[in-house]
Every structure is written in structure tokens, then in C-alpha cells.
Amino acid sequence: MSRVAQRVAELLNRRRVRDVLVPGWIDRDDVPSEFRPHPLALWLRLDLGMVRLAAEDRHDHLSARHDTVPSWSDIELLAQAESEVVLASYGEQLFGDGRDELACVAVRGYETTTGKTSALGIDFDGGHTLFLDPSWTFGIRMGSRAGEIDWVEKYGRDRSPRFLRLATARDG
Secondary structure, X not given: OOHHHHHHXXXXXXXXXXXXXXXEEEEOOOOOOEEEEOOOEEEEEEXXXXXXXXXXXXXXXXXXXXXXXXXXXXXXXXXXOOOEXXXXXXXHHHHOOOOOOEEEEEEXXXXXXXXXXXXXXXXXXXHEEEEEEEEEOOEEEEEOHHHHHHXXXXXXXXXXXXXXXXXXXXXX
């Protein structure tokens, strides 16, 4: 399994995900004002800390690290933006409502021939999946299991997923 997928599995093992935070701009010139997402990075808000996932090397692959607070100071487009950059909650859009926290149960990393993680599937309890594709023009495309299946059909047929099952936070 790629180092990124293993790292995500380590960071999410026995943790609970509370939200998915996505950076973007507030466009106050239009009426009404609008949020314009630009997910070059996103954060999984955990019960303790955050996991930052970022599109790297011109959207070639993902990177992952633990953060205590979100920062985009190393992402030039966001750090030098003239507009106001904020984080928006995408948890309800991605997982639906009814749960405050989700335990990760499995991680699938789709690897390039050089071993980099070109896409990532994260399964949560309750049958929820978060699929991340860093090759999207605007950053990381976020989706569900259906998005992952579509991606595999279009781009990933030559990439077998490396699968890692995790103990859930309830397993003790």
C-alpha cells in the first residue's frame, strides 16, 4: 500500500471523523454573496485534531498529514488570494445528516506505477464512502462510492486498489 494510504489509515485508526472542511473564496461582489470552493487541500475534522489531504505536483497525487488547525500558507493560490479565503463544511453534503461522527473502517489507495496515491477511497461505518481524486482541474474532487466506481471505469482500470481494513473507534 502506498505511504499516503497507510498514513491516512494510521491517522484515522480509532478516530472519528466529524466533518470535511473545504477552502474557498467568498465572492462578495455578487448579490447574493457566494462561496466558491477551491479544494487544493481539504481537512477531515476528527474527534482530536485534523487530517489534511492535499493535491500535490500539479494534481498528480495526494499527500496526507496531521494538523491541529487548518493552514493553507503553503498553497500559493490560496495564500496569495486577494479575496477572503474561508473553510466550508461539506460533511452533510458528503455523508448526509443523522450522524455527528463516523469511524473509518477501510482505506483504498489507487497507486500510480511509481507508487504514488493517485486516488483514495475511505470507507466509514454506516456504509458511507468518501472518494478523493486529486487530478481534478480545481483541486480534489470529492465524491461517494458511486464516484469511485465511475473513476475506476474511466481512469483506474490499470490501478488495483491497495486495501486496508481498520479497527473502528468502537472496537476499543
